[in-house]
Amino acid sequence: MTTHARTQAPADASRHSARRSEPPVVTTRGLTKRYGDRLAVDAVDLTVRRGEVYGFLGPNGAGKTTTLRMLLGLVRPTAGTARVLDRLPGEAGAVARVGALVEGPGFYPYLSGRDNLRVLARYQALPASAVDAALERVDLAGRGRDAFRSYSLGMKQRLGVAAAMLGDPELLILDEPTNGLDPGGMAEMRALIVDLARQGQTVLLSSHLLGEVQEISDRVGVISGGRLLAESTVAELRGGRGLFVHAEPGVQALDVATRLAGDGAVHAVDGGLRLDVDPARAPDVAHALVTAGVDVHEIRPLERSLEDVFFELTTSPATPASTQED
């Protein structure tokens, strides 16, 4: 289903102006949806800030679409609250300022991309110039007169984003925008989202593919089995929680490292030592080793791969662990 909506105010100037002092664009508290016995969304608290790209990540069936549909006022929550642009989801004042692409774009196959958008623009009482601007923003201006059915899947998805962008919404909600795309189409969609974000657009996008969102998201929320397991920046999620040190002689290096990091915080690993310390302590550690006459061959922060984190979060028994910065 595609939801097209328009805005009453332009997007902000820059994604880097994500202004924390401003009220969040989306806030949910205890948001819950139950279908019969099935808890599709279970007490989700999420916060999307103005100007950020928020990646909503989770495996198939995790509850992403249901959550997004609740934010759009398309599904009524069983419990909990959601605020979108300081309104209730679905309230006129919110609907007009949110653009969404949820569960695939629906267009007339025999109409051109441009005419499809014109139909939608007319429906929303927008001028024809809005159509050209939207086609331009998704890099489809050159193919706007071609029939929709002749478009590649990537172009169809981009037209869906253009439809959601008609009227310059303050918040863009994209449900699995790269679903079904080949690697080239995925890269194009990523580039489009980065481009929109650069222009200050707040984007909430869902994906089951971690690699898809990690580079383009300012923050991510990880959902599994209906529960939000984490919400933080990608860097925080990965956790720069240790240091790898390769230094010789090893015994002396172990002594110095243990003195600095404490008992139990130094582990022999392949090719060196792992210290469970803040990576920001690297200069201190290097200095102490060198002062003790130890040769430092390598010292670097250790991060878990995001795949590992995702796997751990989504396979271990659910313990919601919000790591919000506020």
Ligand SMILES: Nc1ncnc2c1ncn2[C@@H]1O[C@H](COP(=O)(O)OP(=O)(O)OP(=O)(O)O)[C@@H](O)[C@H]1O
């Ligand atoms: N209308 C419905 N009636 C009954 N169950 C539903 C309904 N919509 C969703 N569900 C169930 O709720 C759970 C969450 O589904 P949802 O579509 O929100 O997940 P998702 O994370 O978007 O997954 P996917 O990526 O596969 O779309 C699933 O178990 C799904 O079967």
